[in-house]
């Protein structure tokens with residue numbers, strides 16, 4: 292028997308989805324390297340602890356990642372596995388987002404026990420979502436619906452729907468699919484109807500910049516096309532200075548050597564939505580993200596976002 296020598300410790304949140312993602316990376320690392328042993332280091336973050344306040348009000352980018360990053364900086368863990376959607380656009384000096392894994396379905400999902408899609412919801416139906424981006428796009432489409440805040444991990448949100456507090460809820464399809472609850476999805480909401488958040492459905496791996504041993508082990512987990520898409524999307528968000536708790540959508544597709552990026556900035560009540568898009572060579576993914584952000588700013592995105600920050 293070969294002795295397993297290298298140990299990789301994964302800092303992870305304790306939610307079912309976070310643990311799934313950490314287990315996924317563990318399995319991948321062990322699949323690619325016979326001599327690697329992987330341990331999970333589960334921990335709670337501020338975002339997990341403060342459950343009674345709408346996320347937009349707590350503010351503070353990186354609510355779900357700070358503790359994980361501290362563990363890596365202290366040497367208690369080697370990597371952290373994140374939903375790319377929740378990763379702040381900036382990193383602490385000694386850490387980097389080294390790896391982006393292949394993307395799962397990036398769409399938002401409509402979940403309900405009584406209705407098959409948004410169109411068939413009756414007037415005044417109660418829809419649960421904690422995302423300003425989803426809220427803004429649903430309101431623009433159906434101003435007659437009542438949007439109510441919905442916090443908690445995936446299981447908590449489904450339990451709140453099942454207890455009758457909402458007629459329907461909107462959440463990321465990827466989370467449901469990963470937790471093997473994809474059958475609860477009544478309708479996939481296409482990007483034309485609800486533009487996803489930057490990075491939605493993609494898993495990223497963060498580590499210390501100087502940890503060359505771990506970085507070499509992570510290399511086979513990198514997915515180039517996903518990296519290009521997420522780079523373009525994140526560059527747009529970064530230029531707009533938007534965290535994940537803002538009504539901003541960014542969604543890129545790759546076709547051959549071209550990347551097509553769509554962006555959206557909206558008012559929370561859906562009264563105003565700015566959209567634009569851009570295409571170009573995959574090598575320019577980040578530049579295109581910045582260009583698209585500039586186009587949106589030229590349309591007045593800065594004013595729309597300033598109103599959001601003031602009212603939130």
Ligand SMILES: NCc1[nH]cc(CCC(=O)O)c1CC(=O)O
Pocket residue numbers: 374375376377461462463465466490491492493494
């Ligand atoms: N904001 C929480 C969060 N972060 C990642 C996902 C889903 C999985 C993903 O996008 O990778 C979710 C749940 C949701 O938005 O419904």
